[in-house]
Amino acid sequence: MTTAAIAPPIRAKRVLPGFTLSLGTTLLYLTLIVLIPVLALILKGAEMGPARFWQIISSPRAVAAFQITLTAAAIATVINAVYGLLMAWVLVRYEFPGKRLLDAMMDVPFALPTAVAGLSLTALFSANGWFGQVLEAAGIQVVYTIWGIVLAMAFTSVPFVVRTVQPVLEDLDPALEQAAVTLGAGPFAIFRRVVLPAILPAWMAGCTTAFARSLGEFGAIVFIAGNLPFRTEIAALLAYIRLEEYDYNGAAAIALVLLGFALVLLLASNLLQFWAARYREGQK
Amino acid sequence: MSIAISGLTKRFGQTDVLCGVDLEVSKGELVALLGPSGSGKTTLLKIIAGLEWPDAGRLAVNDQNWLQLAAQDRRIGFVFQHYALFPHMRVRDNIAFGLSVRPRSERPGKAVIAAKVDEMLHFLQITHLADRFPGQLSGGQRQRVALGRALAIEPAVLLLDEPFGALDAAIRRDLRRWLRGVHDATGSTTIFVTHDQEEAFELADRVVVMGEGRIEQIGHADAIHDHPATPFVARFMGATVEFPVTLNSGRAEASGLDISALPRRALPDGPARLFARPEDITLIPDAGAPWRIASRISNGAHLRFVLSHPALGEAEADVPRRTANADALTPDAAVRLRIEAGTIFPAERGIATTSVRSPGFEPVKEKSR
Numbered sequence: 001m002t003t004a005a006i007a008p009p010i011r012a013k014r015v016l017p018g019f020t021l022s023l024g025t026t027l028l029y030l031t032l033i034v035l036i037p038v039l040a041l042i043l044k045g046a047e048m049g050p051a052r053f054w055q056i057i058s059s060p061r062a063v064a065a066f067q068i069t070l071t072a073a074a075i076a077t078v079i080n081a082v083y084g085l086l087m088a089w090v091l092v093r094y095e096f097p098g099k100r101l102l103d104a105m106m107d108v109p110f111a112l113p114t115a116v117a118g119l120s121l122t123a124l125f126s127a128n129g130w131f132g133q134v135l136e137a138a139g140i141q142v143v144y145t146i147w148g149i150v151l152a153m154a155f156t157s158v159p160f161v162v163r164t165v166q167p168v169l170e171d172l173d174p175a176l177e178q179a180a181v182t183l184g185a186g187p188f189a190i191f192r193r194v195v196l197p198a199i200l201p202a203w204m205a206g207c208t209t210a211f212a213r214s215l216g217e218f219g220a221i222v223f224i225a226g227n228l229p230f231r232t233e234i235a236a237l238l239a240y241i242r243l244e245e246y247d248y249n250g251a252a253a254i255a256l257v258l259l260g261f262a263l264v265l266l267l268a269s270n271l272l273q274f275w276a277a278r279y280r281e282g283q284k
Numbered sequence: 285m286s287i288a289i290s291g292l293t294k295r296f297g298q299t300d301v302l303c304g305v306d307l308e309v310s311k312g313e314l315v316a317l318l319g320p321s322g323s324g325k326t327t328l329l330k331i332i333a334g335l336e337w338p339d340a341g342r343l344a345v346n347d348q349n350w351l352q353l354a355a356q357d358r359r360i361g362f363v364f365q366h367y368a369l370f371p372h373m374r375v376r377d378n379i380a381f382g383l384s385v386r387p388r389s390e391r392p393g394k395a396v397i398a399a400k401v402d403e404m405l406h407f408l409q410i411t412h413l414a415d416r417f418p419g420q421l422s423g424g425q426r427q428r429v430a431l432g433r434a435l436a437i438e439p440a441v442l443l444l445d446e447p448f449g450a451l452d453a454a455i456r457r458d459l460r461r462w463l464r465g466v467h468d469a470t471g472s473t474t475i476f477v478t479h480d481q482e483e484a485f486e487l488a489d490r491v492v493v494m495g496e497g498r499i500e501q502i503g504h505a506d507a508i509h510d511h512p513a514t515p516f517v518a519r520f521m522g523a524t525v526e527f528p529v530t531l532n533s534g535r536a537e538a539s540g541l542d543i544s545a546l547p548r549r550a551l552p553d554g555p556a557r558l559f560a561r562p563e564d565i566t567l568i569p570d571a572g573a574p575w576r577i578a579s580r581i582s583n584g585a586h587l588r589f590v591l592s593h594p595a596l597g598e599a600e601a602d603v604p605r606r607t608a609n610a611d612a613l614t615p616d617a618a619v620r621l622r623i624e625a626g627t628i629f630p631a632e633r634g635i636a637t638t639s640v641r642s643p644g645f646e647p648v649k650e651k652s653r
Binding site: 173175176178179180181182183184185186189193194197198279 | 333334335355356357358359360361362364365366368369370371372373374381382385386417418419433434437
């Protein structure tokens with residue numbers, strides 16, 4: 001019929017309005033805030049040439065700074081992996097007075113300016129501080145050593161682990177654990193074979209974010225670390241020092257290495273998560 | 285294994301979930317716990333499993349006190365309403381779980397476990413699913429795997445919570461027959477919970493009807509259908525039309541009703557209640573009768589009538605459409621109600637005996653959680 005021939009083409013209408021506008025705004029914002037600065041950093045690094053780049057990042061002081069940063073971040077992440085998981089477990093699984101307060105306190109490291117955290121940690125752990133006195137007597141020095149750096153990193157990054165594991169643990173179907181109980185599994189077997197596999201992807205994601213955050217932490221560390229080159233100088237601080245010396249190339253090269261670490265880490269974490277969640281393939 | 289339960293009570297906060305349950309299940313029996321939501325049937329099942337604990341009472345299996353025994357040590361097979369398969373394990377590993385978590389000293393070797401799993405897969409006819417993850421299975425397939433996982437530990441007692449609740453009608457019927465076969469082949473003592481009468485009667489040796497934390501009646505399909513022990517069972521079994529009647533030396537009488545088809549009841553004279561199913565009511569045109577046809581709806585096979593009485597209110601009746609006098613049953617016609625089958629109970633305290641109640645009670649379909 002002729003009516004069919006002249007009928008306008010059918011276009012599916014989107015249910016949610018504003019797709020173009022919201023996507024456009026998001027892309028613009030992301031470009032301005034994230035993409036352009038990162039691109040500028042990469043361009044800055046590229047303009048100095050590979051030889052100069054290598055010379056900067058392989059200088060003994062820079063290598064030492066990378067080593068210290070990575071070691072401290074790794075230790076802090078291991079501590080937070082254990083403690084953060086425990087904390088999430090306690091917050092989800094048990095009812096006790098003050099639970100909500102404890103839950104809210106978990107966000108303090110997010111909210112507190114890191115410099116404030118650094119200052120108070122320094123005050124506590126310095127030779128005449130509350131903890132420092134005791135530790136000093138036992139022959140352990142925290143302030144101005146790598147342990148100070150670990151402490152500051154652990155403080156600022158623990159919420160990442162707790163807050164990623166917590167919702168997944170909350171969503172875990174209690175029937176799974178009941179099923180394991182009826183099949184004769186003890187508490188340890190239930191945790192290792194039923195609960196842990198379920199929360200593993202989230203746990204790894206949390207640990208990776210915590211590690212990445214530790215690599216870049218600056219404010220809390222500079223107060224407690226003492227910042228002795230080759231001993232307690234972190235990479236972010238070295239980049240800052242280079243900047244203060246108007247050595248933009250030096251700063252950019254070190255920053256690029258940190259960026260590289262973070263990207264490799266994110267990639268590795270995503271692959272691991274993909275692997276850990278492989279059973280979800282084809283799931284409705 | 286024989287199960288003996290007595291005086292079991294359980295409270296959740298202010299609510300009595302179980303108020304004194306006594307039940308005996310003999311070895312190899314297949315028993316259904318039937319009841320609407322909130323009747324305490326799932327709680328009873330979970331107490332037997334060791335997933336809930338009663339406030340008082342006794343639970344003995346083969347004369348062993350199970351209330352002293354943790355769920356881990358009871359060796360029960362429990363099939364959950366939504367299967368609760370471990371999502372990160374393949375079907376094979378799900379079925380092997382109960383064997384592979386045993387303490388090292390009691391654990392069978394890897395080869396023995398693998399052989400047992402293969403045997404189970406074969407028995408349940410799911411060999412082709414062995415290497416899939418639960419997320420890749422349909423509801424009916426998951427149900428089979430869940431049962432396989434429970435049976436692999438050779439349980440003393442098999443417990444199933446709404447085993448077919450989340451499945452399509454056709455798959456339900458298939459699985460029902462299949463489960464009966466599995467039960468007969470394993471010889472285990474089996475208890476399952478359901479809110480579906482058809483399912484309970486078709487599958488079970490004995491049906492336990494529960495209501496509000498009590499056992500209302502225990503028996504076979506015919507007995508429970510024809511002779512409900514309590515008004516609760518009568519309503520649950522579909523006797524949803526309730527007439528106020530007067531008993532006179534065992535015979536019930538009421539205005540506009542012909543109750544002569546019912547046998548005499550040994551009940552004291554006075555007010556009583558008659559419970560009948562809409563399909564057990566025959567309509568006889570009678571110009572002098574007080575009942576009037578208020579509406580008539582056909583669903584093809586049956587005519588559904590709403591009848592009204594000036595004093596008693598409304599009642600429902602279902603009549604086959606090809607019945608002889610169907611044409612005479614038009615709206616506004618005066619009719620007499622002949623009750624072909626029904627049960628009479630003494631008037632309940634607190635319930636008005638002066639009006640018809642219809643449809644008073646519909647078995648509540650349990651919502652899937």
